[in-house]
Amino acid sequence: MTRQRATSIGFLAILLWALLALFTVGSAPVPPLQLNTVCFGIGGAIGLIWTRHSGGLSELRRISWRVYAFGTAGLFGYHALYFSALRLAPAAEAGLIAYLWPLLIVLFSGLLPGETLKRGHLAGAAIGFAGAALIVLRGAQGFQTTALPGYGLAFLCALTWSGYSILSRRLGSVPTASVAVFCLATAALSLPLHLMFEDTAWPATSLGWAAMLALGAGPVGLAFYVWDIGVKRGDIQLLGVASYAAPLLSTLVLVATGIADATRTIAISALLITAGATLAARASAAKTQPCERR
Template identity: 75%
Template sequence: MTRIRATAIGFVAVLLWALLALLTVGSSPTPPLLLNAICFTIGGTLGLIWTAATGGLGQLRGVRWQVYVFGTLGLFGYHALYFSALRLAPAAEAGLIAYLWPLLIVLFSGLLPGEQLRRDHFLGALVAFAGAALIITGGGGPGFSTAYLPGYGLALLCALTWSGYSVLSRRIGDAPTSSVAVFCLATAAASWPLHFAFEITSWPQGAIGWAATIGLGLGPVGLAFFVWDIGVKRGDIQLLGTSSYAAPLLSTLVLVLTGIAAPSWTLGLAAILITGGALLAARASFAN
């Protein structure tokens, strides 16, 4: 596989993640752990079928158990927090805060051997977090409600979880793409009992609810992890990292176009600040 083709395959993940908020809203009122369980069962099962069909099952025995634990905790933690955040706060606002992870990846990468942070990294961080603050305060308008603070907090934890997982994954060595299927199935296995222990079961409602849930399992919580793995391992990881900064803007645009989020100057400015801050940090990375 060529570097250009691998990069293009990895970019598919960015497009799929732009639909994450829309499909999560469509799956309501399914509780977060149950949604985790259903989606990762779908994604993991299809991934295992793909692994078997391509003769990759033997590779799974050579993966260290620590890698499986790390991958499972990363996927489980991120999505449990994300789904919970979108249940407790408006989808567009919570989604934008959660999408601080591309910027945080750039900042945290400065802690890795051989990496350093430059002035634009810090400027980018300030600009992006100004966007997050604008969302939380509602620009000082009447739309602000403290009732959404738990959701905003979970969205921020979500961003910290995925960025930490992404950066630390460089320290544990490479694993075959087929191992992602195990991450997904293990996440589902953990989510099912936790759901029955702590949540009230509420299955997706009607055709739209089930279509959104299945769509999550097939795309943003399924195929996206496999194509992203191919992209970051065989493609241009800098280009893919930069392209991921488009995800919050695309996600918000999808929510506005579908009528879930109302267009407003506050939302638009916040999207510009978060995306612009991340691009500013990315420019500093390219200069290294």
């Protein structure tokens, strides 16, 4: 597989994640842990079928249990927080806060050995967090105290995925087939917790069922496999910058489907978060370029 082809495959994950909020809202009233169980079960099954077809099942036995534990913690933690946030706060606002993860990835990568945190990183962080603050404050309307738990979970969601992504750099030699185990283990972990803490509820309409199945097949299934291929074999810098479009695409989808209103606050917040992340990404790219002569 060529580098260009792998990068193109990675782009598919960004497009699929732009539908995550839409399908999550459409799957209501399924509670978060139950949604985790169903969707990751679907995603894991897809992975196992693909792995068996490609003859890679034997590779799964050679992967360390620590890798499986790490991957399961990342996937389970992120989505449990994400689904919960969208149940407790408005979808567009919670989704945009959760999508601070591209900015946080840039910031955290600057703290890795051999990396430096530049002014562009700090400026990008300030602009991105200004966008998040604008969402929470809702412009001149002040705080909505009833939605604060959802906003908090959305921010923890961003921290979880950015931390998972940064630490995954150490797992570059692990085959993509391992993602199937991550998904199935996340589903297995979610099921008993669902039975203990939630009341089982299923979609009331065929559209709700379709949203739940599409969630498991796409944003919580195929997306993880194509992203893994992209970041391991493609242009990871290009994919990282492209991922900053996810919050804007996600919000546009919600507005286009009538779930969110096209308010000025949402538009400005989306632009601030995207602009801040892009500025930080350029700062990261600049440090790899040779210094110009004065």
